[in-house]
Amino acid sequence: MKIHIKNGHLIDPKNGIDAKQDIYIAAGKIAAIGNAPEGFVANQTIDATNLVIIPGLVDLSARLREPGFEHKATLESEMLAAAAGGVTSLACPPDTDPVLDEPGLVEMLKHRAKQLNQAHVYPLGALTHQLAGKEITEMCELSEAGCVGFSQADVTIKDTQVLWRAMQYAATFGFTVWLRPEEPYLAKDGVAHDGEVAARLGLKGIPTAAETLAIASILRIAKETGAKVHLCRLSTSEGVEMVRSAKKAGQQVTCDVSANHLHLTDFDIGYFNANTHLKPPVRSQRDKTALSNGLADGTIDAICSDHTPVDDDAKLYPFAEAEAGATGLELLLPLTLKWAEENKLKLSDAVKHITQAPANILGVEAGDLSVNASADICVFDPNQYWKVEAKALLSQGKNTPFLGLELAGKVKYTLVNGHVVHG
Amino acid sequence: MLNPQLNDDSELKHLLSIEGLPKRILNQILDTAESFAGVAEREVKKVPLLRGKTVCNLFFENSTRTRTTFEIAAKRLSADVITLNVSTSSQSKGETILDTIDNLTAMHTDMFVVRHAQSGAAHMIAKHVAPHISVINAGDGSHAHPTQGLLDVFTIRKHKPEMHNLRVAIVGDVLHSRVARSEIHALTTLGVPEVRVIAPKTLLPQDVEKLGVHVYHDMNEGLKDVDVVMMLRLQNERMAGAMLPSAQEYFKIYGLTSEKLALAKPDAIVMHPGPMNRGVEIDSAVADGTQSVILPQVTYGIAVRMAVMSILAGN
Numbered sequence: 180m181k182i183h184i185k186n187g188h189l190i191d192p193k194n195g196i197d198a199k200q201d202i203y204i205a206a207g208k209i210a211a212i213g214n215a216p217e218g219f220v221a222n223q224t225i226d227a228t229n230l231v232i233i234p235g236l237v238d239l240s241a242r243l244r245e246p247g248f249e250h251k252a253t254l255e256s257e258m259l260a261a262a263a264g265g266v267t268s269l270a271c272p273p274d275t276d277p278v279l280d281e282p283g284l285v286e287m288l289k290h291r292a293k294q295l296n297q298a299h300v301y302p303l304g305a306l307t308h309q310l311a312g313k314e315i316t317e318m319c320e321l322s323e324a325g326c327v328g329f330s331q332a333d334v335t336i337k338d339t340q341v342l343w344r345a346m347q348y349a350a351t352f353g354f355t356v357w358l359r360p361e362e363p364y365l366a367k368d369g370v371a372h373d374g375e376v377a378a379r380l381g382l383k384g385i386p387t388a389a390e391t392l393a394i395a396s397i398l399r400i401a402k403e404t405g406a407k408v409h410l411c412r413l414s415t416s417e418g419v420e421m422v423r424s425a426k427k428a429g430q431q432v433t434c435d436v437s438a439n440h441l442h443l444t445d446f447d448i449g450y451f452n453a454n455t456h457l458k459p460p461v462r463s464q465r466d467k468t469a470l471s472n473g474l475a476d477g478t479i480d481a482i483c484s485d486h487t488p489v490d491d492d493a494k495l496y497p498f499a500e501a502e503a504g505a506t507g508l509e510l511l512l513p514l515t516l517k518w519a520e521e522n523k524l525k526l527s528d529a530v531k532h533i534t535q536a537p538a539n540i541l542g543v544e545a546g547d548l549s550v551n552a553s554a555d556i557c558v559f560d561p562n563q564y565w566k567v568e569a570k571a572l573l574s575q576g577k578n579t580p581f582l583g584l585e586l587a588g589k590v591k592y593t594l595v596n597g598h599v600v601h602g
Numbered sequence: 603m604l605n606p607q608l609n610d611d612s613e614l615k616h617l618l619s620i621e622g623l624p625k626r627i628l629n630q631i632l633d634t635a636e637s638f639a640g641v642a643e644r645e646v647k648k649v650p651l652l653r654g655k656t657v658c659n660l661f662f663e664n665s666t667r668t669r670t671t672f673e674i675a676a677k678r679l680s681a682d683v684i685t686l687n688v689s690t691s692s693q694s695k696g697e698t699i700l701d702t703i704d705n706l707t708a709m710h711t712d713m714f715v716v717r718h719a720q721s722g723a724a725h726m727i728a729k730h731v732a733p734h735i736s737v738i739n740a741g742d743g744s745h746a747h748p749t750q751g752l753l754d755v756f757t758i759r760k761h762k763p764e765m766h767n768l769r770v771a772i773v774g775d776v777l778h779s780r781v782a783r784s785e786i787h788a789l790t791t792l793g794v795p796e797v798r799v800i801a802p803k804t805l806l807p808q809d810v811e812k813l814g815v816h817v818y819h820d821m822n823e824g825l826k827d828v829d830v831v832m833m834l835r836l837q838n839e840r841m842a843g844a845m846l847p848s849a850q851e852y853f854k855i856y857g858l859t860s861e862k863l864a865l866a867k868p869d870a871i872v873m874h875p876g877p878m879n880r881g882v883e884i885d886s887a888v889a890d891g892t893q894s895v896i897l898p899q900v901t902y903g904i905a906v907r908m909a910v911m912s913i914l915a916g917n
Contacts, residue, residue, distance in 0.1 A: 378807035379621060381721040381744030381780060386808065450606055450729075451722030495700055497720035497743070 180222055180597060181205045183215070187227025187558060191234060192531035193547035202232060204554040207597035211550060223599075227558050230591055233530050235267025235298075235555035237537040237546045239435050239483035240411065241508055243269075243300070244575075245288065247276025252488040252575035257508065258297040260574035262601035264509040265557030265590040266484075267298050268538065268545040272357075273305040274332035280305035280316045282324035289325045297600045299555070301541055303330040303357055306345050312336035315345045318354055327541050328409065330357035333458055337363055339396060346406035355542070356401070359411040360393035360418065361385075361459060370499045372462040376445040382498060385460050387415045394421045402430055409540055410434035412485060414459040416469030423478040433540050434478075436470050437485035438514035439505060443467070443580055453494045453501035455580045457485075471522060474532060481537040482518075484511040488576020506576035510567065512559060513586035520587075526561070554597035563589040606728055613917040616728040616737040617910050619746040620787035628791055632756050634909035635902070641678055642904065651912045652681035655712040659685040661740070662699070662718040667876055667900065668740050668750070672715045675907035679915075684711075699723065700730050707732060713914060714738070721745035721780075736914040744778050750875050751784025753906040754832065755792060757899050761871050762829055765789075771798040771824050771866075772815075773856060774834030774883055775805045781875045782834055783813070790814045800824035801856065804845045821856055825865040833858055833874045836883045849882045859885045863893065871895045 182204040189200040189212065196212065203211040203219055210216050241261065244252040261269060271288075273279035279288070285302050292300035304326035308314040311334075318329055329349055336342040349356045366389040371377040373384025394410065398421065401408045413419055413436050422434050443461040455461060473479040487504030494501045511533060519529035538546030545555060564585045569577040592602030605622050609615040614627055641647055657676040661669055669685060676683045688702060703714065713736045716724050721743030728737040741747040755765075762768055770789055776782040776799050789797045790813075799810060800818045811817055818824030825831065836852065846852050863872065872884075872894045880886045889896060 373808040375809040375812040378809050378813060379783070381742075381746070381783060384808055450725045453726075492698075495698060495726075497699075497718065497726055498722040499720055499743075 181219060182223045182225065182594070182597065183219070183221035184225045184227050184232055184556070184558065187230045187232040189232045189548070190527045190530050191548040192527050193535045194549060196548070197527045202548065202556070204594070204597045207554055209548055209550050209552050209554050212548065225558065225592055229560065229562070230558050231526070231561050232556060232558050234534040234546050234548050235557050235593065235595065236265050236511055236533045237541065238266045238269040238486065238508065238511060239481055239537045239540060240437070241266070241269040241271055241484055241486040242274070242488065243271050244488060245275065245291070246284070251490045254291055254295060256573065256575040257486070257488065258292070258295050260508040260572065261298040262593045263573045263590060265512050265559060265593050266508055267555035267557070267593065267595045268301065268541070268543065269298055270301045270303055270327065270541055272303050272330055272332040274310060274334070278305050278309050279303070280308050282317065282320045285321055285324040285326055296598065297595055299545065299595070301327045301543060303328050305329065306331050306356060307336060307341065310334040312338055312341055315348055318349060319352060322352070322354060327543065328355040328357050331359070333359060335361055335363040335393070339400070343400050343404060346400050346404040350404050350406040353407070355407045355409050357409045357411055358397055359459070360390050360397055362389045362392040365389035365392065370456060370460065371448060372445040372460045374445060374463055376448055380448065380451065387417055390415045390418045390459065391421060394418050398425050398430065398432065401432065407431045412437050412440070412459055413470060413473070413479060414440055414462050414466060416466045419469045419473035419478055423473065426478060433480045435481040435483045435537070436474060436479050438482050438507060438511055439485065439580060440467065440470055441474070441482065441518045442514060447580060448498070451498040452580065453496070453498055454505060454578050454582065456498055456501050456503045457505060458503045471518065475522060475524065480532070481540060482511070482515055482532045483537070484508050486574070488574050489578050491577065494578050505579045506572060506574040507579065508574060509572055510579060510581060510586070512557070512590060513588035516561060516588040517586060554594055556594040557590060558592040558602070559588055559590045561588055563587065565589050606725060609917060614913055615917060617748050617914065618724045618728055618737065618739045620748045620751045620784045620791065621746070623791065625791050625793070628752070628788065631752055631906065631909050631913060632759060634913060635756055635905040638905040638908040639902070641908070642901070648678055648680055650680045652676065652679035652915050655681045655915060656710060657681045657683050657713045657715065657911065658706050658711040659683065659715045660688060660702070660706070660717070661686065662688045662716070662723070663741070664689065665717055665741070668717065671900070671903040672740060672907050675904050675911060678904070679908055679911055681911070699727065703727055703730060707735065711735065713911065715740050717741045719743055738910060738914070741780055743780065745780050745783065747780040747784050749903070749907050749910060750781050751788040752910070753899060753903045754785050754873060754875070755788045756902050756906050757873060757895055758830055758871070760902070761895060766793045766795065768794045768830060769796045769798070769828045770794055770830040770832065771800055771828045772832045772834065773800045773821070773824070773858065775836050775840060776801055776810060776834065777805045777807050778837065778840070779834050785832060786813050786815055798824050798828065802846070821862050822865060825862055828866045829870055831858060831863065831866055831870060831872045833872065833884050835875060835877065836879055853882055857881070857883055857885060858888050860887050860891070863888055873899055876900070
């Protein structure tokens with residue numbers, strides 16, 4: 180199968196391309212950029228006039244809900260959502276049921292995903308057995324089965340000795356440890372940023388210190404043990420500043436922010452909108468600005484969707500009892516474009532955070548349009564607006580704080596390994 | 603964002619929180635309550651304003667005073683009243699709140715009075731019900747207890763009509779108190795120039811000053827020259843954790859005694875939403891003393907709730 184995508188504006192941050200260029204695909208790989216290889220005859224030509232061509236998106240956190248939570252979403256539904264969102268590689272956290280703490284489960288998930296022949300799925304293995312924070316998992320076996328890193332999902336390891344050992348062991352083999360920094364006692368029962376809005380609404384707050392204390396201990400232990408850490412879903416201004424200092428001091432640390440947190444503050448909770456119940460909580464305007472600045476200056480490496488499909492029933496409870504999470508795979512691109520526009524950034528500078536940068540964190544070959552790279556490509560219309568509503572989303576989860584909003588950026592074609600999976 | 607409490611004509615549709623209600627509507631409720639205050643003195647304690655309407659008191663959390671006064675208020679307005687303690691029925695069988703609401707709606711309920719342990723429950727129900735149904739929040743988590751806030755300002759207005767010239771202190775567990783939040787919004791909306799909160803830091807929400815109050819940790823400073831002292835109930839479970847060391851220490855520092863009350867203006871009034879913990883937040887000598895208006899508060903509660911129900915039925 181040979182595909183020629185013509186007349187599009189091509190952006191590839193890794194190779195520094197930001198120009199009108201054609202792209203030629205053969206045998207699942209990128210055969211050439213600009214001029215056709217000799218004797219290239221396309222089976223399919225895609226006219227990308229007025230469209231933008233970028234590497235397929237790499238999402239650092241997408242819950243596919245399999246195994247165990249098929250009533251919330253299935254691999255089939257969420258892989259279609261990924262394709263519709265232009266996402267061609269995704270990392271999934273281990274908080275499935277059963278937890279991804281055994282090689283057999285990881286192999287099964289990889290196998291199921293591969294059969295669907297859509298986005299590349301990169302599982303994160305559990306760092307501790309059952310995510311219980313007591314015994315470390317067989318990281319080498321899990322790595323051989325396909326895990327690209329080890330994570331605790333939303334569960335914190337309370338015992339710092341276990342955290343220390345887990346990082347030591349991961350460091351021995353060069354595995355990256357993915358942790359969402361949240362001190363569990365300070366965050367206990369909390370559902371909102373501990374500030375004015377929580378005070379008004381009578382919601383239990385999660386103080387900023389829950390994040391900063393956790394970052395401090397994680398960074399310290401990582402430094403002592405030599406572990407590579409990836410901090411997931413920063414939410415506070417102070418947290419961004421801590422990572423900035425650590426990076427300046429030469430520590431091996433990366434971090435991400437969810438697309439939700441780039442756009443929302445605690446005031447968006449409004450009158451108890453359960454769709455804004457997220458982990459970590461959306462915080463103040465000051466925090467939002469700091470996250471945005473941190474992303475722009477490279478302190479924060481990547482934007483993820485934090486895709487967490489929740490079934491409708493689970494949101495029909497008062498705010499604190501409603502299940503946390505929002506669907507996100509189909510919003511990652513438009514929310515990134517919106518962030519770029521609001522901050523007057525070049526498209527290529529924004530696209531980097533959802534392609535090249537997350538691919539580097541995962542340590543996989545993805546997120547660029549180099550010749551001979553796997554042809555994972557997203558072609559979108561930057562000027563087409565679409566309304567976020569249940570019927571417009573392919574994900575089984577229809578809950579997002581952005582319901583009703585019109586967003587610019589509609590994915591027209593998604594290619595994985597040179598196959599059109601959407602469009 | 604549209605105010606979910608108001609209809610298209612900017613009149614009261616649901617009573618969910620004091621926050622966001624215009625002064626005009628607060629005064630309308632208080633003035634209407636004034637006219638109902640006399641109903642209880644009549645031989646026939648009834649007016650026919652809600653005849654043919656069905657009011658459902660839906661209590662997902664226990665209550666005696668609030669439930670009873672709502673029930674009496676609805677009956678004095680000639681409504682048919684059903685009172686359900688849901689904590690002991692459907693919820694234990696796994697039915698969700700909204701399922702319960704749907705079932706009661708099918709029985710042609712016109713008005714729901716709801717109490718729930720979670721903040722936001724009343725808002726969620728108001729969003730869900732059919733357009734002809736009104737919802738009154740009778741207390742949701744730590745968020746709001748608007749009729750209590752209203753009856754408190756009604757009581758203040760009775761004793762201190764010059765609201766724009768008052769200094770009010772709210773003492774105790776503001777962090778967990780829906781009553782405190784509703785009182786603060788009612789007082790600031792009605793133009794009370796100085797509202798103080800007095801409590802240890804463990805019992806105050808983060809950024810509480812953004813609600814428009816002055817923060818004190820010392821009773822002697824906080825009570826100085828106030829016209830109104832509003833005490834809050836201290837739940838026993840607050841003693842279990844790390845919020846407070848003991849009831850004895852709390853009473854010693856924040857309990858209202860005659861000595862501390864002497865710092866307020868000589869004609870200051872003392873209020874408490876009930877139920878009181880005598881000897882924990884308030885001394886019996888003060889609770890039963892001449893400056894106490896705690897029992898009139900309960901009486902006014904009926905008139906205020908009648909006012910709210912009749913206004914909602916009229917809109």
